[in-house]
Amino acid sequence: MRVNARLDDAHARKLDELCRRTGRSRTDVLRAAIDRYYAQEAVEPRRAADILRRNAFIGCGEADPELSRDYKKHLTESLAKKTDDHR
Numbered sequence: 001m002r003v004n005a006r007l008d009d010a011h012a013r014k015l016d017e018l019c020r021r022t023g024r025s026r027t028d029v030l031r032a033a034i035d036r037y038y039a040q041e042a043v044e045p046r047r048a049a050d051i052l053r054r055n056a057f058i059g060c061g062e063a064d065p066e067l068s069r070d071y072k073k074h075l076t077e078s079l080a081k082k083t084d085d086h087r
Contacts, residue, residue: 018029
């Protein structure tokens, strides 16, 4: 496939510099850049929830079953208790 791309001056200079440093053609440098970018994007997504789930962190604790609904009440009570303890 032939590709016609428009590069601003800064990117054109970077491409030319990479070609000069590596001794590779523009086509080879662009192919390598596409391969690296593809490999980076093809990696399994690293969302925080996925990482926590994969490491068995989610669901490992115990608490009030209604905590997701009543968390503000619990937080307020906990902070009030800490404040009282420091007086």
